[in-house]
Amino acid sequence: MKLLITCGVAAVALAAASSALAETGNGSVTVVRPLTVTKNDDLLFGTVVRPTSGSGSVGVSVAGASLNSGGVTNINSGGAQAPARFTIDGEGGQAISVSVDPTFTLSGSAGNLTVTTTNDFDSLPLSGSLGGSGSKTVKVGGSAPITSATGTGSYTGTFNVTASYN
Secondary structure: OHHHHHHHHHHHHHHHHHOOOOOOOOOOOOOOOOOEEEEEEOOEOOOEEOOOOOEEEEEEOOOOOEOOEOOOEEOHHHOOOEOEEEEEEEEOOOOEEEEEOOEEEEEEOOEEEEEEEEEOOOOOOOOOOOOOEEEEEEEEEEEEEEEOOOOOOOOEOOOOEEEEEO
16 A cells, blocks of 8 residues: 555656746846036026116026026126036937926025026937947026116026936
8 A cells, every 4th residue: 555655646746747847038138338417518697787676587598598688688798698518428329318407596695596497408319329329418598587686796506417318
């Protein structure tokens, strides 16, 4: 009887082993160069005269056009208005996302001004093709309110431009 039970257990084990199947999987990876963001030019609002009454704004478009309003005027000797310009370099042909701080603060001895930014980034991929370098230029403009009570003096501040692969 022991022999019969042992043979039965061995037959079940042999049947289980013969019904097992195997499959092979593959792995892959594509390595791309890291993205870099390089500032080429700062956002310049120039030197402006505040309005004599009421409020207006100082502004510059991504194309470099003056967007001043409400009696705010530039002084030619005080520097030109110009958008900021950044170059994003990375793997050619790859889609990227770019974000720019929507607002930032310019601070001076007379107080703060809040700048609202604009940019010309679109969602096209970097130039070039996979295996080669690619780049994209992003321009940033903006505007800030200036009133007849805005304090005189210089105002400075910083904003962030970040990029990531999609």
